[in-house]
Amino acid sequence: MDALVAFAEGFIGVFKAGADWWWAVFVGIVPLVVVLMTAFNAIIAWIGQERIENFGKFASREGVMYLPFRYLLLPVVAVFVLTNPMAYTMGRFLPEKYKPAFYDAAVSFVHPPLGILPHVNPGELFVWLGIASGVESAYGATVLADLAVRYFLVGLVVILIRGIVTERLTAMMWKKEAAA
Amino acid sequence: MRNFLVSFGRAMGSLVGTLYQAGREAVDQVWKNILPFLAFVAVIVGIMNGTGLGTLIANALRPLASSPIGLVVLSLIIGLPVLSPLLGPGAVIAQIIGTLLGTLFASKTLPLSSALPALFAINPQVGCDFIPVGLALGEAEPETVEVGVPAVLFSRLITGPIAVIIAWVAAAGM
Numbered sequence: 001m002d003a004l005v006a007f008a009e010g011f012i013g014v015f016k017a018g019a020d021w022w023w024a025v026f027v028g029i030v031p032l033v034v035v036l037m038t039a040f041n042a043i044i045a046w047i048g049q050e051r052i053e054n055f056g057k058f059a060s061r062e063g064v065m066y067l068p069f070r071y072l073l074l075p076v077v078a079v080f081v082l083t084n085p086m087a088y089t090m091g092r093f094l095p096e097k098y099k100p101a102f103y104d105a106a107v108s109f110v111h112p113p114l115g116i117l118p119h120v121n122p123g124e125l126f127v128w129l130g131i132a133s134g135v136e137s138a139y140g141a142t143v144l145a146d147l148a149v150r151y152f153l154v155g156l157v158v159i160l161i162r163g164i165v166t167e168r169l170t171a172m173m174w175k176k177e178a179a180a
Numbered sequence: 181m182r183n184f185l186v187s188f189g190r191a192m193g194s195l196v197g198t199l200y201q202a203g204r205e206a207v208d209q210v211w212k213n214i215l216p217f218l219a220f221v222a223v224i225v226g227i228m229n230g231t232g233l234g235t236l237i238a239n240a241l242r243p244l245a246s247s248p249i250g251l252v253v254l255s256l257i258i259g260l261p262v263l264s265p266l267l268g269p270g271a272v273i274a275q276i277i278g279t280l281l282g283t284l285f286a287s288k289t290l291p292l293s294s295a296l297p298a299l300f301a302i303n304p305q306v307g308c309d310f311i312p313v314g315l316a317l318g319e320a321e322p323e324t325v326e327v328g329v330p331a332v333l334f335s336r337l338i339t340g341p342i343a344v345i346i347a348w349v350a351a352a353g354m
Contacts, residue, residue: 086317091315110306127274154296154350161342165335
């Protein structure tokens with residue numbers, strides 16, 4: 001009998017541990033996400049589809065000089081206003097040879113802003129929040145904000161590098177494909 | 181005066197309408213995407229915390245997560261072109277590993293300086309499951325998809341570790 005009681009306690013304890021976690025996140029994070037998302041949804045609606053498209057054409061230029069336009073400015077704006085997964089539609093303004101690199105840059109930016117702009121990819125919040133909530137409970141909110149800003153900034157550097165590397169690899173594979 | 185009042189009223193109406201619509205979309209998103217995922221993670225966290233399984237896995241990950249070389253190795257494994265498309269969907273794997281590592285940061289088992297590189301080390305596979313769809317959204321030709329999928333997958337083998345190293349450097353002073 002005692003064993004049975006101990007088992008029942010352990011069994012429900014597993015779910016209680018999960019429930020405690022769920023409640024902490026629900027109270028701690030969800031209200032902030034709702035308010036931020038509302039604000040950004042409204043801003044995006046005010047900017048309007050047409051201006052976003054014009055920007056896409058503007059940033060989709062050829063040439064080495066415009067690398068930061070293609071793999072930094074365009075993906076950042078696309079992710080910010082169109083969010084995951086519609087951001088990738090901005091690739092349509094680019095020549096075919098740049099499309100894989102743009103996709104790589106854009107998709108790599110759907111997580112780094114999550115600490116500051118959770119509206120870009122709320123369904124995958126825990127790529128950031130898993131580690132972030134641990135950091136916050138140990139070191140507090142200021143350190144968390146520091147981490148969020150650094151994640152964002154390093155994300156910018158990483159997507160530019162990804163865009164450039166993938167553009168080179170695409171060009172190489174295209175040549176191989178043409179030769180074969 | 182009347183014209184002014186009419187346009188003022190219109191502007192206010194559209195302002196309120198847009199904000200209301202934005203709020204509706206936000207709550208919809210939370211309801212449909214975030215809360216179900218939270219519930220799913222809560223069950224996993226419960227099993228991990230309640231049974232000690234999490235401690236086991238976290239301890240297995242700890243040597244990888246506590247040194248720069250370990251994190252680079254972790255990013256290389258997750259970024260392998262055969263694994264990355266499998267690990268991608270819904271970013272589930274990244275979210276679970278992140279949550280497990282989070283418990284190690286909460287207990288200060290892992291140093292704070294590992295947090296930033298760890299964020300990149302758990303995520304070199306981002307979007308690798310989605311390349312053909314993502315390219316199709318960008319109205320890419322089939323030939324572009326054929327070249328683009330391997331290009332992105334191999335690019336991650338190079339840029340995944342680079343991202344971890346950059347993040348390690350950028351975490352200086354945390």
